[in-house]
Amino acid sequence: MIEQLHVTNFKAFASAKIALAPYTLLSGLNSTGKSTVLQAIALLRQSQEALTEHDGGLLLNGDLVELGTGQDVLHENYVSEHAEPTISISVRTDSDSYSWSARYEREADLLKLISSADLGNLSSIFGTGFQYLRADRITPAVTYPRSHDIAIRRGFLGARGEHTINYLRHFQDEPVKDRRLQHPHARSRRLLDQAEAWMQDICPGVNLQADAVESTDLVRLSFRFGTAGLSSSNRYRPTNVGFGLTYVLPVIVACLTARPGGLILLENPEAHLHPRGQTAMAALTCAATAAGAQVIVETHSDHVLNGARLSVKRGLIHSNDILLHFFRRGDNGATEIVSPDVGPDGMVSEWPEGFFDEWDRQLDQLLD
Ligand SMILES: Nc1ncnc2c1ncn2[C@@H]1O[C@H](COP(=O)(O)OP(=O)(O)O)[C@@H](O)[C@H]1O
Ligand SMILES: [Mg+2]
Structure with a gap:
């Protein structure tokens, strides 16, 4: 299981460490980097063969993601310790840590690995049972x-x-x-x-x-x-x-x-469903975790969040096995991630502004 993903100079992030649980729910404002997290994992999967080849690297365009060329993926305000920027994706699993760093090339759609990079064993991350379902x-x-x-x-x-x-x-x-x-x-x-x-x-x-x-x-x-x-x-x-x-x-x-x-990556399982259907999808995605898969869900749905909370309360998944990440823009424009805890009773420890609070905001106005 992936316990942490660390991306550097990749798309929406200069540097971000994202903790991952058996069930992780990514939410937050549009264009704050939620899909970028899933894309980083999908990019590793897509590059699985290319990463082990001589002169290989990150294959930006393929069956899973079409990210463009180096200039599309290099974070605009990249950080670099060297003259040349690098794009890195690191993964910590329950047993190992792996890291892949690729050299930036503006027009390339294969970003070649820096030779000193630790060639991790991707097959231990992507065994059987990998699915990635995009929003489209x-x-x-x-x-x-x-x-x-x-x-x-x-x-x-x-x-x-x-x-x-x-x-x-x-x-x-x-x-x-x-x-x-x-x-x-x-x-x-x-x-x-x-x-x-x-x-x-x-x-x-x-x-x-x-x-x-x-x-x-x-x-x-x-x-x-x-x-x-x-x-x-x-x-x-x-x-x-x-x-x-x-x-x-x-x-x-x-x-x-x-x-x-x-490993199941899902963007917006709620799309085009009525509210009760959205709750059912929360129960099913949690059941997939209970069955042993790691599930990462990007969602805008209160019903998916609440359905997952109910799955915790009902004991389908343990409260230690769920992480909520709320993506928002910080004062400097960069994304910051707030991660409220979920208790065994399904209660959430904090409700930062913008975190599934629209219902309350509207109700306040209606009752005003
Ligand atoms: N090369 C880049 N440099 C900086 N920011 C980028 C780059 N590529 C994409 N982004 C940012 O990432 C956003 C899209 O992120 P995405 O993960 O798709 O958002 P969402 O949270 O809606 O899933 C873009 O709107 C842009 O702000
Ligand atoms: Mg998205």
Whole structure:
């Protein structure tokens, strides 16, 4: 498990140390560096091979993140001990510390490692069960890609969740073994039934189907609607049902396939969901942590925060296993991170201004 991420001269940060727990929630104002944290981890993953090659380094553009060139990622007000600035990402796990420092090159999209850098063992950080779902995910479509290599062999859902439908099609009969991930109202432990049950928290009566489109390299997702286990309606294409259903499916599958040693990075699991659905996603992401994965969630949702607090109160995750980080701009314009504690009762130790206080602020004005 990653216990601390330290980035230097990387995008939003001149230097930042971010403590990470089994469940970490990143919140705060827009453009304060929350996604930058996830991108730094995704960049290491994306560069996993390149970092071990001769003349290798940080691969800025790939399947997970497209960061541009050196000048895009070098923090504007970089700090440098040497004439040439370096961009560094360091990771401390429960057993080791690793650090990668790359030389800045304005136009390069492969930032070469400084030869003295400690070549850490990335496979111990990214074992099996890595998922990274960006805020810009798959939208409803008639078909989705079918890649045996990515979805089946590597088990990766895609940074936009674009391989989720193929994954679900192939692994639909695999059981969800950890009981904490199992939905109490699911028909069985099968992945498809479990995904359907969690989807039903968002849209009661929804049924899912994922199948191949014959003679093509494509797969298709369809929805039916019914009650009491009866699928009574026609099959609908994703384009003809609510946007949120397709949008949340990768989040649900990523969590249901959580495993010990896994790492799940999620941007805005709440996107396009109604409030109760957002709370359900908090419970599911916490269940993924309970099942042994490390989960880092970027969110703007009070319901995700409160859902996570409830998971602590209910004992699904321990209060020592959750960290809240609130990103805000300090007086000098740089990001500062405030980290309120969560107690065993789910209570939060402090509520800095701007930290999920909008509801109260509005209520005060309404009651004024
Ligand atoms: N090279 C850079 N130098 C300084 N700041 C940067 C650089 N690249 C991005 N940023 C800052 O990072 C912000 C985006 O950070 P991001 O992590 O995406 O924010 P969010 O908190 O909304 O997820 C930009 O608005 C900008 O302020
Ligand atoms: Mg963001």
